[in-house]
Amino acid sequence: MVRFAVVGLGMGRNRAQLITETAGAELACVVDLNEELARKTGQDLGCDWVTDLDDALGRSDVDVVMVMTPSGLHVDLGVRCAQAGKHVITTKPMDVTTEACDRLIAAAEAAGVVLGVDYQSRYVDTNVRVATALRDGLLGKPLLGEVRFKWFRSDDYFAHGGGWRGTWKMDGGGSLANQGSHLIDLLLWFMGDPERVYGEAAVLNHDIETEDVGMAILRYPNGARGAIVGTTTFPSNAYFSAEVHGSEGGVLIDAALTGEARYFGDGIEEKLATIDNPLKNVVEDVVSCLEKGTSLRVDGREGRRTVALLEAIYQSSREGTPLAFQAAS
């Protein structure tokens, strides 16, 4: 049995619930600075609750901590967890700078604990099939990868929780870093690292520091091209999609978080349907990793890649020019 604590109970409540529903996992404790939220979540889910992370870290019945606080706190809290000997899973993005990500990667390595980042779209069957198909050449030579979303986020959304969303310090960016990081992670998984990045970011219709319209054009070492478009200014949540094609076929993933997709090319849909996806979420992935020794879908180095690309997009946007991109630290 793998025993979890969850710190930060906004989206973290959803992950705490998931732990209670997953075979081989047990929810020992939830943590939030907001005492009422911590108590209610603990009571609802039938686990202990505390308001100070150190009280969870002192417990011998906690193996893994899921860090679900505002993004700019993931590494500071994650390092404390690693130093207490706990395995660490952060929600997306891993943190707001690569410098912070490197600190957590180093702390986890020094402590000998597992480190991962929770990108739920990595467990969606369609996305696993497309990533495998691209890796194994089933779509032929990759030509174009494109991710885009048009969503709505209200002024109330940005005012929530003391106003950390839409700030550089705690959100690390806007529509691309927060909502879009799922899609940027998918594009990196599908297409690999680009060698050149041109970014555009603008704040057009919210009173926030970070972009509500973000875009990037990418060029890959094999000549393929990529595109990213993400906005929180649309009147409603219209779509969240990932599209890739190569010389032999293409897949338009109309809903990247659930996997609805259209397939193009001879026998492509049938070929992809044979690709297996044994793990359905990050909790199953952690249980498998700790009990069977499998690798996490998104470990610390993999999670850092999205933060590195985001940094390059924002730098390019500020400088108004394309940049050479090198992801590895």
Ligand SMILES: NC(=O)c1ccc[n+]([C@@H]2O[C@H](COP(=O)([O-])OP(=O)(O)OC[C@H]3O[C@@H](n4cnc5c(N)ncnc54)[C@H](O)[C@@H]3O)[C@@H](O)[C@H]2O)c1
């Ligand atoms: N995977 C997803 O689809 C998904 C969805 C939403 C949010 N997120 C991520 O989850 C994180 C949190 O976002 P949210 O929308 O849940 O935010 P939120 O503001 O709703 O919740 C954050 C919670 O963390 C608590 N907190 C802050 N500092 C703490 C500390 N030091 N110790 C204990 N508790 C602390 C706050 O009291 C709050 O309850 C962000 O990194 C965000 O990107 C992921």
